[in-house]
Amino acid sequence: xxxxxLRLIDLLRDNARSSYAELARKVGLSxxxxxxxxxxxxxxxxxxxxxxxxxxEALGLGVTALIGIIEDSGADTDDVLAxxxxxxxxxxxxxxxxxxSYQLTVRVGTIAELEQLIVRIxxxxxxxxxxxxxxxxxxxENRPQPGAGx
Amino acid sequence: xxxxxLRLIDLLRDNARSSYAELARKVGLSxxxxxxxxxxxxxxxxxxxxxxxxxxEALGLGVTALIGIIEDSGADTDDVLAxxxxxxxxxxxxxxxxxxSYQLTVRVGTIAELEQLIVRIxxxxxxxxxxxxxxxxxxxENRPQPGAGx
DNA sequence: TCTGAGCTATGGACTCCATCGACCTACGGC
DNA sequence: GCCGTAGGTCGATGGAGTCCATAGCTCAGA
Numbered sequence: 001x002x003x004x005x006l007r008l009i010d011l012l013r014d015n016a017r018s019s020y021a022e023l024a025r026k027v028g029l030s031x032x033x034x035x036x037x038x039x040x041x042x043x044x045x046x047x048x049x050x051x052x053x054x055x056x057e058a059l060g061l062g063v064t065a066l067i068g069i070i071e072d073s074g075a076d077t078d079d080v081l082a083x084x085x086x087x088x089x090x091x092x093x094x095x096x097x098x099x100x101s102y103q104l105t106v107r108v109g110t111i112a113e114l115e116q117l118i119v120r121i122x123x124x125x126x127x128x129x130x131x132x133x134x135x136x137x138x139x140x141e142n143r144p145q146p147g148a149g150x
Numbered sequence: 151x152x153x154x155x156l157r158l159i160d161l162l163r164d165n166a167r168s169s170y171a172e173l174a175r176k177v178g179l180s181x182x183x184x185x186x187x188x189x190x191x192x193x194x195x196x197x198x199x200x201x202x203x204x205x206x207e208a209l210g211l212g213v214t215a216l217i218g219i220i221e222d223s224g225a226d227t228d229d230v231l232a233x234x235x236x237x238x239x240x241x242x243x244x245x246x247x248x249x250x251s252y253q254l255t256v257r258v259g260t261i262a263e264l265e266q267l268i269v270r271i272x273x274x275x276x277x278x279x280x281x282x283x284x285x286x287x288x289x290x291e292n293r294p295q296p297g298a299g300x
Numbered sequence: 301t302c303t304g305a306g307c308t309a310t311g312g313a314c315t316c317c318a319t320c321g322a323c324c325t326a327c328g329g330c
Numbered sequence: 331g332c333c334g335t336a337g338g339t340c341g342a343t344g345g346a347g348t349c350c351a352t353a354g355c356t357c358a359g360a
Contacts, residue, residue, distance in 0.1 A: 001208075009209070012202035016166045021346055033309055035348070046208040051201055051292065052162035058151075058196040059159070059297060064244065066216075066253060081289060088295050094214065094285035103216060103283065107295060133253065135244035139231060142201065142292065145238050145257060147209060169347095171317055180339055185319070187337095 001046070004029065006147040008037060009047065013144035016050035053142070061107040063114055064135040067121065068100035075126030077101065083124040089117050100131065151196075154179065156297035158187060159197065163294035166200035203292070211257040213264055214285040217271065218250035225276030227251065233274040239267050250281065 004027050011023055020038070024031040041047045056062065071080060077095075084090055084104065092105040104121075108114045114134070121130055154177050161173055170188070174181040191197045206212065221230060227245075234240055234254065242255040258264045264284070271280055 006209075009202065009204060013204065014199075014201075016200035016202045019346065020348090030310055031346075032311090032348070032350095036308080044208070046205050048203040048205055049164075050166035051164075051203050051294070052159065052166045053198040053201050054159060054163065055196050055198055058194070059156075061295065066244070066246075085289070091293055091295065092291045093289040094216070095287045095289060096216075097284045097286050100283070102289075103285070133250070134247045135253070136247050137245045139235070139243040139245060139252075141242045143241055144201070145211065145241065169317065170319090181317075182319070182340090183338060 005037060005041060005046075008034065009041065010144070010147055012038070012047065012050070056107055060109045063108045063111060064138060065106050065108075065114055066133045066135070067104040067106055067118065068096075068131040069102040069104065069121065069127055070099055070129045070131070071101045072126050072128045075128075077126070080124060080126040083126075084121070087117065087120070089113075155187060155191060155196075158184065159191065160294070160297055162188070162197065162200070206257055210259045213258045213261060214288060215256050215258075215264055216283045216285070217254040217256055217268065218246075218281040219252040219254065219271065219277055220249055220279045220281070221251045222276050222278045225278075227276070230274060230276040233276075234271070237267065237270070239263075 007027050008023060011018055011026060020031045020035050023038075024034045027034065029037075038047070056064070069080065069084075071077065080102065081093070081095075084093055084102065087106075089106045089108050090104050091107050094103045095101065096103050106114070106117060108117060111134075114132070118130060118132055121127060157177050158173060161168055161176060170181045170185050173188070174184045177184065179187075188197070206214070219230065219234075221227065230252065231243070231245075234243055234252065237256075239256045239258050240254050241257050244253045245251065246253050256264070256267060258267060261284075264282070268280060268282055271277060
């Protein structure tokens, strides 16, 4: 993990479909060398994968909300987690310090769907209550933090 | 935007480095046809780009936190936003309904750095107070919600 | 100091892919 | 019925991906 690796990661975070030849030109190595470095970063788990960044509104998922979950005392946290995992609307899930055990990012098409989702979460065994905040607009998301390779 | 487009989006959300030839095999079209469809999705802004999904811990950013910002009455929201935009630690930023105007996802290396970041945000003109919750663990992030194309 | 092991780069070769142009088909409007 | 358009296939070709052999570099140990 040297500065060339960091630059490769930055470049792939900016455009994951860059060709190895292009990456090679930018970091000043040959394409096979870049290929091997990227392969090692993937094998080590530093690069987990490559994802298309989509416009959720264009896919009919224009409503974004953050939901905090407060668990019952004595609830089985794994059961709550498993229930939430089965809800495809839940895009991200963090286990938190504080009163709210889980913090979710959810995406739905309409406010009505959000209401139904909240009801479903509240009905889940182990969930005492939830707190929902709606995002009026997304200023930015998943902005890559430049590494030392720049 | 038909079901083939949705499948292409799903496939690219799963692996953004798939070759056009591979995508073509999976959706049952020729590679040039897939190339053109993907190009149109990009031009329309439905696909915004392609990002490598990295392990933040491996990059020394093992601390994730969510920060809510409460603004001063009469604060210029754009100034607050601009200040936050200049902080590279802020990965995502939503403008929210409710008492907290902004909700941030931030990533830093240590709790000490988080403390400094919180201080910096609180010192920003227009910010009345903040509320921070630390993620003890990330169950999942940016999980793609399958479209109807599956 | 010399030597050998291990790592990582390069360059060549071969295969496969991206991409362009030509043509074909289905469909809707005149 | 005819034409224009949208969107597909096929074929060709230039370039990319990837495997392999080889060469330099670093370091440990004789």
